[in-house]
Amino acid sequence: MSGIVVIKCGGSTLSDLSDAFFHSIVQLKQEGKHPVLVHGGGPDINRMLEQLSIKSEFVEGLRKTTTDVLETVEMVLCGRVNKKLVKRTQDSAGLAVGLAGCDANLLMVRPVDLDKLGFVGEPISVHTDLIHSLIEQDLIPIIAPIGVDEDGIHYNVNADTAAGAIAEGLDAEELVFVTDVDGILKDGNALDHVTDHEVHQYIDQGVIYGGMIPKVRAALKSLNGSLPFVRIVNGKHALFAAGKGLKGTKITKQATIESVS
Numbered sequence: 044m045s046g047i048v049v050i051k052c053g054g055s056t057l058s059d060l061s062d063a064f065f066h067s068i069v070q071l072k073q074e075g076k077h078p079v080l081v082h083g084g085g086p087d088i089n090r091m092l093e094q095l096s097i098k099s100e101f102v103e104g105l106r107k108t109t110t111d112v113l114e115t116v117e118m119v120l121c122g123r124v125n126k127k128l129v130k131r132t133q134d135s136a137g138l139a140v141g142l143a144g145c146d147a148n149l150l151m152v153r154p155v156d157l158d159k160l161g162f163v164g165e166p167i168s169v170h171t172d173l174i175h176s177l178i179e180q181d182l183i184p185i186i187a188p189i190g191v192d193e194d195g196i197h198y199n200v201n202a203d204t205a206a207g208a209i210a211e212g213l214d215a216e217e218l219v220f221v222t223d224v225d226g227i228l229k230d231g232n233a234l235d236h237v238t239d240h241e242v243h244q245y246i247d248q249g250v251i252y253g254g255m256i257p258k259v260r261a262a263l264k265s266l267n268g269s270l271p272f273v274r275i276v277n278g279k280h281a282l283f284a285a286g287k288g289l290k291g292t293k294i295t296k297q298a299t300i301e302s303v304s
């Protein structure tokens with residue numbers, strides 16, 4: 044199916060997303076494209092864990108996920124955050140269906156490292172039939188990043204990683220990371236274009252760090268598939284419908300930079 048646009052909404056920007064943002068996603072659908080939202084919700088998870096006095100820590104950017112943490116992550120992502128996004132989309136006259144990667148075995152994963160990280164999953168395959176049928180019914184899928192393994196066990200998946208895998212699995216024509224900065228910043232300025240080669244350099248130099256690392260890693264992985272470029276944009280001003288012109292940073296492979304600029 045052509046025209047699929049995967050939009051990853053980061054937890055960092057969820058409270059900044061405007062009505063215009065959701066209107067533009069619905070408009071994109073009306074223009075014949077097929078938006079699919081994948082969301083995070085790290086800050087909301089942190090707040091709930093704190094309220095419940097459940098300790099959690101990050102190991103190399105991934106939340107160590109015990110059984111208690113997993114239960115809280117599912118509650119926050121599949122319950123609160125997912126349904127808020129469904130509401131915002133429907134308030135903008137779209138019809139949305141909220142689901143998680145464990146529904147209908149959409150996002151199949153394996154544990155990254157059970158001893159070190161607990162129930163943290165890395166995607167191994169994506170079953171796209173359900174998403175395709177939702178799209179065919181003119182619905183906008185909104186997906187929480189909970190994966191499932193072949194034994195039916197649920198896992199917490201970094202939302203950037205989940206979005207990259209889902210974009211690849213759906214053969215999306217676009218993948219956009221919506222976050223709380225204007226793109227990849229270097230010396231205080233957002234870069235227009237960055238190549239895969241430069242991304243590696245910036246990670247080594249410490250220009251790209253923290254929460255930006257899973258985004259660029261997911262972007263680089265997707266560039267090995269069908270996508271010619273991946274964007275990182277600020278949720279405060281991102282608008283998707285035709286003619287709006289998404290700003291932010293475009294990540295491409297070295298060889299394709301000229302053809303997509």
Ligand SMILES: Nc1ncnc2c1ncn2[C@@H]1O[C@H](COP(=O)(O)OP(=O)(O)O)[C@@H](O)[C@H]1O
Binds near residue numbers: 055224229250251255
């Ligand atoms: N070079 C960079 N340019 C922009 N942001 C960066 C960079 N390196 C690290 N970051 C950090 O990445 C953050 C975005 O990642 P994260 O907080 O995980 O957001 P999200 O919830 O949207 O996934 C930015 O707010 C910033 O602190």
Ligand SMILES: CC(=O)N[C@@H](CCC(=O)OP(=O)(O)O)C(=O)O
Binds near residue numbers: 082085106116
């Ligand atoms: C394994 C892992 O770290 N999962 C993330 C899932 C949410 C997420 O990625 O949210 P953001 O996009 O807001 O960062 C977590 O528990 O925070």
